[in-house]
Amino acid sequence: MSKAISILYDAPGPKAKQRNILYSIVFVLALAAVAWWIVTMLADKHQLDAAKWKPFVTDSRVWTTYLLPGLQGTVIAALLSVVIALPIGAIFGIARLSEHVWIRVPASVVVEFFRAIPVLILMVFANYFFVHYSSVPLESVALFAIVTGLVLYNGSVLAEVVRAGILSLPKGQAEAAAALGMRKTQTMTLIQLPQAVTAMLPAIVSQLVVIVKDTALGGYILGYAELLTQSRTVSNAYSNTIPTLVFIALVFIVVNFALSQLASWLENKLRNRTKGNRTTVNPEMVEEQAPGMKM
Amino acid sequence: MFDFLSKYDVLGAFWVTVQLTLYAALGSLIWGTILAGFRVSPVPLLRAFGTAYINIVRNTPLTLIIVGTLLGLSQTLGVTMGTNVLDSQNFRLATLGLIAYTSTFVCESIRSGINTVPVGQAEAARALGLGFGQVLGVIVLPQAFRSVIAPLASVLIALTKNTTVASAIGVAEASFVMNNMIENESDKLFLVFGVVALGFVVLTLPTGLILGWVAKKVAVKR
Amino acid sequence: MRLSRLARAGVAVVSLAVALTACGSRDEGSGSLVDKAKNDKKLTIGIKFDQPGLGLQTPGGAYEGFDVEVAKYIAKELGVDANNITWKQTPSSQREDMIANGQVDFIVATYSITDKRKQKVDFAGPYFIAHQDLLVRADDKSITGPDSLSGKKLCSVQGSTSAQKVKDKFPQVQLQNVKGYSECLTGLESGAIDALTTDDTILAGYAAQQPGKFKLVGKGFSDEKYGVGLKKGDTKGRDAINAAIQKMETDGSWKTAADKYFGPSGYTVPAPPAITEK
Numbered sequence: 126m127s128k129a130i131s132i133l134y135d136a137p138g139p140k141a142k143q144r145n146i147l148y149s150i151v152f153v154l155a156l157a158a159v160a161w162w163i164v165t166m167l168a169d170k171h172q173l174d175a176a177k178w179k180p181f182v183t184d185s186r187v188w189t190t191y192l193l194p195g196l197q198g199t200v201i202a203a204l205l206s207v208v209i210a211l212p213i214g215a216i217f218g219i220a221r222l223s224e225h226v227w228i229r230v231p232a233s234v235v236v237e238f239f240r241a242i243p244v245l246i247l248m249v250f251a252n253y254f255f256v257h258y259s260s261v262p263l264e265s266v267a268l269f270a271i272v273t274g275l276v277l278y279n280g281s282v283l284a285e286v287v288r289a290g291i292l293s294l295p296k297g298q299a300e301a302a303a304a305l306g307m308r309k310t311q312t313m314t315l316i317q318l319p320q321a322v323t324a325m326l327p328a329i330v331s332q333l334v335v336i337v338k339d340t341a342l343g344g345y346i347l348g349y350a351e352l353l354t355q356s357r358t359v360s361n362a363y364s365n366t367i368p369t370l371v372f373i374a375l376v377f378i379v380v381n382f383a384l385s386q387l388a389s390w391l392e393n394k395l396r397n398r399t400k401g402n403r404t405t406v407n408p409e410m411v412e413e414q415a416p417g418m419k420m
Numbered sequence: 421m422f423d424f425l426s427k428y429d430v431l432g433a434f435w436v437t438v439q440l441t442l443y444a445a446l447g448s449l450i451w452g453t454i455l456a457g458f459r460v461s462p463v464p465l466l467r468a469f470g471t472a473y474i475n476i477v478r479n480t481p482l483t484l485i486i487v488g489t490l491l492g493l494s495q496t497l498g499v500t501m502g503t504n505v506l507d508s509q510n511f512r513l514a515t516l517g518l519i520a521y522t523s524t525f526v527c528e529s530i531r532s533g534i535n536t537v538p539v540g541q542a543e544a545a546r547a548l549g550l551g552f553g554q555v556l557g558v559i560v561l562p563q564a565f566r567s568v569i570a571p572l573a574s575v576l577i578a579l580t581k582n583t584t585v586a587s588a589i590g591v592a593e594a595s596f597v598m599n600n601m602i603e604n605e606s607d608k609l610f611l612v613f614g615v616v617a618l619g620f621v622v623l624t625l626p627t628g629l630i631l632g633w634v635a636k637k638v639a640v641k642r
Numbered sequence: 643m644r645l646s647r648l649a650r651a652g653v654a655v656v657s658l659a660v661a662l663t664a665c666g667s668r669d670e671g672s673g674s675l676v677d678k679a680k681n682d683k684k685l686t687i688g689i690k691f692d693q694p695g696l697g698l699q700t701p702g703g704a705y706e707g708f709d710v711e712v713a714k715y716i717a718k719e720l721g722v723d724a725n726n727i728t729w730k731q732t733p734s735s736q737r738e739d740m741i742a743n744g745q746v747d748f749i750v751a752t753y754s755i756t757d758k759r760k761q762k763v764d765f766a767g768p769y770f771i772a773h774q775d776l777l778v779r780a781d782d783k784s785i786t787g788p789d790s791l792s793g794k795k796l797c798s799v800q801g802s803t804s805a806q807k808v809k810d811k812f813p814q815v816q817l818q819n820v821k822g823y824s825e826c827l828t829g830l831e832s833g834a835i836d837a838l839t840t841d842d843t844i845l846a847g848y849a850a851q852q853p854g855k856f857k858l859v860g861k862g863f864s865d866e867k868y869g870v871g872l873k874k875g876d877t878k879g880r881d882a883i884n885a886a887i888q889k890m891e892t893d894g895s896w897k898t899a900a901d902k903y904f905g906p907s908g909y910t911v912p913a914p915p916a917i918t919e920k
Binding site: 487490491494495496498505506507510588589590596599 | 795798800816817818819820821825828829832833834835
């Protein structure tokens with residue numbers, strides 16, 4: 126990366142430095158103008174009144190009654206989804222590598238189908254499905270629906286991660302195992318999968334970011350009490366929609382930024398450990414992926 | 421069995437989905453390229469802005485961004501998006517939110533595409549005396565784009581699916597109409613799901629296949 | 643074929659997931675809620691958590707509002723202390739199901755008595771008659787009723803029929819669909835939206851919360867009879883609840899509660915309605 130930056134332009138000389146400073150000043154002025162406009166508009170609409178912002182600092186109940194339980198709701202839904210989606214993803218990822226057509230093809234169809242459909246559609250469907258055809262208590266239907274939608278979607282994404290992880294291993298690994306007389310299942314579970322898991326780890330962590338963001342979608346639409354949905358109860362109690370949304374956004378950014386950092390830290394660590402011999406599944410590739418395309 | 425479909429404007433809803441996708445795709449391609457330019461630019465401040473923008477927007481749920489365009493941008497800041505008709509206003513707000521969010525993915529794809537262009541290309545360009553804008557615009561980006569068609573196709577498909585979030589502010593796209601249909605025809609749950617799911621498969625699968633083929637076709641052989 | 647360790651672990655997790663999905667039993671409570679209240683000294687009551695003035699979860703985690711007061715009064719009459727009430731949030735679309743499944747003993751949540759709902763649940767009451775009304779900015783003189791809404795922007799909550807009813811009658815109205823009433827208020831305050839329509843009780847709650855900003859137009863254009871929803875066929879329970887409501891209305895607690903929650907908005911509290919669901 127740093128290499129790419131430096132090769133695109135010469136080291137700035139005195140003139141270029143001056144020009145860069147000029148650009149910076151123009152840019153700062155433009156940003157300041159936008160910020161000034163926003164602040165004046167907000168002040169004009171009384172959105173900057175201290176009373177609307179103060180509760181987040183002075184009233185701990187905002188956090189204990191609404192935001193932290195909301196964050197807890199987000200975490201529960203996200204963790205449940207990833208814990209259930211992982212084994213499902215592993216099974217389908219391995220199934221797609223099977224040499225039997227009758228395993229490989231159905232697995233591929235399922236994976237491609239769920240990757241082609243918006244996760245919101247899956248959640249809405251699951252929501253009404255649980256209401257009409259299951260004995261899930263209605264107050265947990267939204268959670269069940271969100272987790273189901275996320276598992277179906279992320280299970281299929283993780284299937285691709287697993288597949289790419291296994292394919293990223295040197296061929297010699299499987300060949301050596303075969304030479305030792307191992308069965309295919311043994312090769313897969315004792316040789317390939319354990320190594321693939323380390324290669325996949327960064328991708329799995331960064332998939333958590335996607336899951337956390339999608340819980341907000343499901344929660345907001347289906348009314349599950351996660352962080353974003355709590356914006357309603359907070360602004361009902363304090364009449365401060367804008368400050369609430371800002372604080373909720375901050376919490377999301379902090380949580381997701383930490384997860385992204387963890388993912389890239391893991392990636393660097395794993396890459397350095399084996400001195401470039403081993404590839405990792407690039408976490409960036411996982412987030413948004415096209416059906417019908419190979420990683 | 422499919423009679424009830426005529427009561428709802430399913431095709432119209434999918435047309436809204438397609439329109440949202442196209443406008444947002446165009447917008448995020450432009451804004452995403454500019455952001456990528458910022459991120460590799462010689463001006464440290466622009467680089468910092470690019471990085472900050474990506475880290476903030478990428479880590480915010482799209483739902484929050486789109487709801488923010490309605491409650492913040494439109495209702496608080498008074499941005500009307502050049503129309504007084506609520507439906508088109510919401511449509512434009514949703515498009516703006518989708519652009520803000522999707523452009524971060526476009527930017528990161530292009531940035532990684534820039535990295536695939538061999539060092540010698542930029543070096544040769546600089547040796548010819550081209551400035552940063554020319555190096556990037558004339559030499560590097562055209563090559564970079566050819567290698568990022570596949571990742572950009574993925575972003576486009578993700579965008580198509582993400583347009584469903586626009587229902588949060590009442591844009592009558594496919595998932596909005598699906599919700600209405602299920603609420604009124606709860607006995608046809610599977611049918612409704614099947615129709616809407618099929619609609620999305622029809623929208624996303626060919627995009628992936630065609631662009632995947634194009635990507636292979638135009639890839640720079642190295 | 644030998645199952646490998648990993649495959650077995652995978653199967654275990656999947657079956658756990660399946661079990662998780664399948665569990666969550668519903669106790670099919672039989673018998674009248676009167677007996678349940680008498681024996682267990684506990685009740686589960688469905689309310690709204692997000693409607694100021696009717697049912698609202700306060701920052702302290704308690705619940706307040708007119709519906710909550712009515713529910714507490716009924717519980718007291720059934721011999722259940724307020725501390726032994728489990729409050730449950732009952733979204734509008736799930737109220738019938740939650741009663742039928744026995745997840746709540748009864749519901750006091752701006753629950754209008756309609757013939758369609760009566761096919762699935764029984765009602766006691768009504769304990770209040772609300773009217774669909776409009777909430778507008780306090781300084782807005784242009785809106786005097788639904789017929790003056792032409793060309794105006796009306797906020798609608800998805801799944802609620804009140805705004806759609808207005809739109810059907812007056813097609814010139816523009817609808818802004820959002821997911822919750824609190825989203826409507828931001829726009830109403832800033833002028834991006836001109837009116838919000840639903841039951842006047844709910845609107846009065848919002849108006850009372852931010853005094854001076856909003857007002858009710860005061861031209862109610864439909865009657866919404868709020869009833870207490872309970873399991874179909876529980877005549878004993880219905881009679882007991884009716885008796886409790888009757889007592890609440892005669893001993894003055896009804897008026898006190900109504901004045902407390904609806905009064906501040908300038909809403910004139912009507913006389914308590916006669917109980918019709920017998």
